[in-house]
Amino acid sequence: xxxxxxxxxxxxxxGTGALGTGLAFRWAGGGIKxxxxxxxxxxxxxxxxxxxxxxxxxxxxxxxxDAVGTGEVVFLTVPFASQxxxxxxxxxxxxxxxxxxxxxxxxATAVGGPPxxxxxxxxxxxxxxxxxxxxxxxxxVSALHTISAQGLADPDWVPDEDVLVCGDRKADKARVAELIxxxxxxxxxxxxSLETSRFVEQLTPMLISINIRYKAHSGIRITGLPEGDxxx
Ligand SMILES: NC(=O)c1ccc[n+]([C@@H]2O[C@H](COP(=O)([O-])OP(=O)(O)OC[C@H]3O[C@@H](n4cnc5c(N)ncnc54)[C@H](OP(=O)(O)O)[C@@H]3O)[C@@H](O)[C@H]2O)c1
Numbered sequence: 001x002x003x004x005x006x007x008x009x010x011x012x013x014x015g016t017g018a019l020g021t022g023l024a025f026r027w028a029g030g031g032i033k034x035x036x037x038x039x040x041x042x043x044x045x046x047x048x049x050x051x052x053x054x055x056x057x058x059x060x061x062x063x064x065x066d067a068v069g070t071g072e073v074v075f076l077t078v079p080f081a082s083q084x085x086x087x088x089x090x091x092x093x094x095x096x097x098x099x100x101x102x103x104x105x106x107x108a109t110a111v112g113g114p115p116x117x118x119x120x121x122x123x124x125x126x127x128x129x130x131x132x133x134x135x136x137x138x139x140x141v142s143a144l145h146t147i148s149a150q151g152l153a154d155p156d157w158v159p160d161e162d163v164l165v166c167g168d169r170k171a172d173k174a175r176v177a178e179l180i181x182x183x184x185x186x187x188x189x190x191x192x193s194l195e196t197s198r199f200v201e202q203l204t205p206m207l208i209s210i211n212i213r214y215k216a217h218s219g220i221r222i223t224g225l226p227e228g229d230x231x232x
Contacts, residue, residue: 007032007033008032008033008071008072008073008179009032009033009034009035009070009071010023010024010027010032010033010034010035010071010073010075010179011034011035011037011067011068011069011070011071011074011075012024012034012035012036012037012067012074012075012076012077013037013064013067013068013074013075013076013077013078013086013090014037014038014064014076014077014078014082014086015034015035015036015037015038015044015047015061015067015075015077016036016038016043016044016047016061017077017078017079017149018149018150018153019077019103019144019147019149019152020036020075020077021036021047021050021051021149021153022147022148022149022150022151022152022153023075023077023144023152023183024036024048024051024055024059025051025054025055025152025153025155026055026152026183026184027057027179027182027183028051028052028055028056028057028058028059029055029056029057030057030182030183030184031057032057032058032179032182033057033058033059033060034048034051034057034058034059034060035048035059035060035061035062035067035070035071036048036051036059036060036061036062036067037061037062037063037064037065037066037067037068037090038061038062038063038064039063039064039089040063041061041062041063041066043061044061044062044063044067045060045061045062046061047061048060048061049061054155064086064089064090065089065090065092065093066093068090068093068094068098069093069095072097072098072099072175073098073099073101073175073176073179074090074094074098074099074100074101075100075101075103075144076100076101076102076103076104076130077103077104078104079104079107079109079110080104080105080106080107080109080110080119080126081109081110081111083102083104083126083129083130084129084133087100087130087133087134088133091133091134091135092135094134094135094138095137095138096135096136096137096138097137097138098138099138099139099140099141099172099175099176100130100134100138100139100140100141101140101141101142101143101144101176102126102127102130102140102141102142102143102197103142103143103144103145104126104127104130104201105118105126105145105201105204105205106118106119106120106121106125106126106201107119107204107205108205115205115208116205116206116208116209116212117205118201118202118204118205121198124195124198125142125194125195125197125198125201126142126197126201127140127141127142127166127194127197127201128140128194128195128197128198130142131194139167139168139169139172140167140194141165141166141167141172141173141176141194142165142166142167142194142197142200142201143163143164143165143166143176143180143188144163144180145164145197145200145201145203145204146161146162146163146164146200146203146204146207146219146220147159147161147163147186147219148207148211148217148218148219150217151217151219152183154217157217158184158185159183159184159185159186159219160185160219160221161185161186161187161219161220161221162186162187162188162189162219162220162221162222163180163186163187163188163189164189164191164200164203164220164222165177165180165188165189165190165191165231166191166192166193166194166195166196166197166200167193167194168193168194170190170231173190173231174229174231174232176188177190177231178231188231189222189225189230190230190231203220207219207220
């Protein structure tokens with residue numbers, strides 16, 4: 001891996017889509033190197049060039065499996081219907097000690113339903129399903145479910161919201177929180193263990209429902225928190 005603690009590289013599996021490119025736009029614009037993964041390396045390179053140009057930053061593209069090896073913390077931004085298949089495709093490329101940040105929302109669109117509903121997941125949440133599919137020594141943290149990809153891609157949109165981070169190891173959540181806080185206007189909040197992700201994943205269809213009515217990029221804000229870092 002070419003990254004260092006001060007100068008991370010952020011691989012995004014399924015990074016050519018709405019959320020991946022939105023995050024890449026923000027991180028790259030803030031001087032962080034981003035690698036977009038795709039099933040199609042050529043597509044990844046084309047999309048990366050476009051994002052790099054808009055963000056005036058460093059973004060490259062490659063296969064999902066190759067992207068995984070470029071950074072310690074790997075973001076997974078694929079539709080729920082392809083989460084299992086994608087985890088299987090990157091499984092052999094993941095190394096013990098790596099963190100997979102699962103952003104998957106089990107929207108009912110996976111079975112032809114509306115985006116204002118979800119489907120049940122046997123393991124309890126999409127994040128817990130990802131953990132089941134991860135190799136030994138790789139931990140899953142869940143985050144970013146309530147952030148609007150459209151908003152992230154819009155240079156005029158100034159985020160001012162919280163990101164609920166769920167995971168079973170404090171140190172992993174702290175690592176992920178540090179990367180999230182590098183996007184101006186996003187405050188990571190320690191929401192609890194990975195199983196808490198089942199609640200967080202249900203917030204997205206509610207926000208989509210609000211967005212439809214207000215034509216907005218709504219988000220969430222947790223009130224009443226003391227100052228200080230709940231991840232350390
Ligand atoms: N959009 C949002 O505002 C938002 C916000 C929060 C969370 N999320 C969640 O984040 C995840 C990604 O959302 P998104 O809107 O970015 O999704 P998306 O644009 O529909 O898809 C993301 C990428 O996933 C890959 N993909 C699509 N179908 C696939 C398949 N059958 N097998 C393997 N890979 C496939 C594609 O990459 P390649 O074709 O290049 O391989 C695609 O560019 C979802 O679970 C979503 O619920 C989205």
